[in-house]
Amino acid sequence: MNFKKDFYFCYECKKSVDNLEDLLFVEAGSTRSYCSEKCIEKYFSPITNFYEEIEKKLRKKYAVEEEDCLEFLSDVTIMEKSMTAPDEIWCHENGIKEETFCFIKKVAIKEERPFYVIILCTIFDTYPGYVLLSTITESKFLMEEFRIGTEIDVEEHFSEGESAEGLDISNDEIVGIEQKKSEILANHISIHSPADIPVENYELYNDYIESTMDSPDEIFKNKDKAGDTIYTYIKAFDKEGISFYYFVLCMRIDSASEEGQELIIPILNFPTVDGELYKSYHQGEQVSGALKN
Ligand SMILES: [Zn+2]
Numbered sequence: 001m002n003f004k005k006d007f008y009f010c011y012e013c014k015k016s017v018d019n020l021e022d023l024l025f026v027e028a029g030s031t032r033s034y035c036s037e038k039c040i041e042k043y044f045s046p047i048t049n050f051y052e053e054i055e056k057k058l059r060k061k062y063a064v065e066e067e068d069c070l071e072f073l074s075d076v077t078i079m080e081k082s083m084t085a086p087d088e089i090w091c092h093e094n095g096i097k098e099e100t101f102c103f104i105k106k107v108a109i110k111e112e113r114p115f116y117v118i119i120l121c122t123i124f125d126t127y128p129g130y131v132l133l134s135t136i137t138e139s140k141f142l143m144e145e146f147r148i149g150t151e152i153d154v155e156e157h158f159s160e161g162e163s164a165e166g167l168d169i170s171n172d173e174i175v176g177i178e179q180k181k182s183e184i185l186a187n188h189i190s191i192h193s194p195a196d197i198p199v200e201n202y203e204l205y206n207d208y209i210e211s212t213m214d215s216p217d218e219i220f221k222n223k224d225k226a227g228d229t230i231y232t233y234i235k236a237f238d239k240e241g242i243s244f245y246y247f248v249l250c251m252r253i254d255s256a257s258e259e260g261q262e263l264i265i266p267i268l269n270f271p272t273v274d275g276e277l278y279k280s281y282h283q284g285e286q287v288s289g290a291l292k293n
Contacts, residue, residue, distance in 0.1 A: 010035035012043040026129035027122035029099075044130055051120060051133040064139045069115040072136050077201065078107055082117040083128050085203050089157055092149030102146045103128060116143040126158055173253055180228065180251055181267045188268060196274040197244070205271040208237060208246040213266070216248075220284035228252070231264060232281055237271075244271045245278055 008017040011032045017023055023033035026040060034040045059065045072078050086103035093099050101123050108114035115138045121128035137143055192199060216233040224230055229252040236245055249268040272278060 008033070010039050012039035026124055027099075028124050028129070030122075040130065044132065048132050055133060055135055058142055058145050059137075062139050062141045064137055064142055067115075067137060067139075069113075069136045069138055072107070072115070072117070073134060078117060079119075079134065081105065081200075081203055082107070082119055083121075084206065086119075086154060088147070089152040089154055090146070090148045090150065091152055099123070100132070100148065101128070102148050104143060104146060113138055116140075118143060118146045120146065120148075177251060177253075177265055177267065180226075184230075184249060184268045188270070191277060191280055193274045193277065196277060197271050199270075202270050205246065206269070208235070208271065209248055209266065209269050211235065212246045212248050212269075213250075218282075219287040220282070221287045222284035230267075231287070232284065234282065242273070244273045246271050247281055249281075 006020065008020060008023055009015065010017060010023075011034055013035060015035050017033075017035050022035070024036070024040060025033050032043075034043065056065075082103055082105040086105045088102075088104040090102040090104070091099055092102075099122075101121050103117075103119040103121065105117045106114055107117055115136050118133075118135050118137070119128055119131055120133040122130045122132070124130075189199060197205075212233050212235040216235050218234045220232040220234075222230045222232065231250045231252065233248040233250065234245055236243065238244075247268075247270055248266055250264045250266050253263040253265060
């Protein structure tokens with residue numbers, strides 16, 4: 001044993017951790033790290049209790065101490081969606097530059113009154129790292145209490161620097177892309193089987209977009225009725241023993257603004273376990289080599 005090495009200590013129990021790889025982090029840009037899940041819980045539990053007390057007081061203030069919609073807190077799909085595809089993200093930075101984030105999503109289930117899912121959290125890799133408080137309310141007033149600090153552009157936040165920055169797309173082209181997206185989605189839904197992965201769960205598979213586009217098994221090129229070129233990227237995956245195909249459909253835009261500039265814009269991406277659906281997209285002119293978006 002000597003002093004000339006890297007030492008790491010759990011932020012909670014102070015136990016020494018031999019390898020950097022064994023440390024657990026729940027927030028980006030912070031050195032706070034832990035030896036175990038148990039220590040993470042132990043560290044944050046007084047903090048979450050503190051936030052729960054604030055929520056209690058605010059619920060009293062707005063007379064929403066009991067709400068039926070709170071039962072959706074145990075709905076994994078709704079909670080996951082709120083973390084991966086929120087409507088709003090807010091960030092509050094305190095005087096010592098510690099950041100607290102809040103994800104907010106408005107959810108409407110059939111004829112029931114819409115409600116807001118609110119997740120107060122730290123962030124790790126753009127997604128919530130540690131959830132400090134999660135709650136659900138129909139009250140707009142209570143929801144507004146969670147619009148903390150400054151609002152963050154959601155799209156920019158999730159694009160992780162690989163955004164449309166520097167791309168020249170005109171407004172007309174954006175309208176065209178949106179229209180194409182809805183046409184393709186409508187057609188997709190009409191051929192989607194109820195036995196396949198539900199459309200509302202597609203967002204849970206968004207992590208597969210990048211790898212499908214970077215190293216697809218196959219790419220097909222098709223011209224649609226409107227004369228637009230659609231590229232179909234296909235890649236097979238295996239998740240927890242279930243094999244599925246991931247598809248990313250992209251539209252090619254030959255931008256008029258810059259010579260020879262050609263953009264590949266994703267317009268529909270989905271996983272499938274349905275052989276029939278696979279067949280209906282597995283066609284066209286096969287293209288070799290990966291295209292970059
Ligand atoms: Zn520990």
